[in-house]
Amino acid sequence: MNQKRTFGSILTILGIIGIIVGALGYLQIGGLGLSKMNSIVPFIVGLIFFFAGINLVKTTGDRA
Incomplete structure (x- = not known):
């Protein structure tokens, strides 16, 4: 697996965790x-990580 794809997967997982915590x-709960105001920060950071990770996984091509 490519390093960029691995990093993208890690960012995506961290983003999901941030969204859930927010x-x-x-x-x-x-x-x-x-x-309520302080919970916006992990939510926004989670969204940034999530979309950056998805974009990194999506745009990185596979090599055989």
Whole structure:
């Protein structure tokens, strides 16, 4: 597997985790201790990581 694809997969997984943490913080579930305004930060960072990872995986070509 290509290094760019591996890094893209890692970014995508981190993005999914950030989106979940932001959503749980916004709904105040799980005892994360985030206010509604503070939960926006992990959500936005998660979105950036998610779309960057998807774009990296999608645009990187496979080599045999």
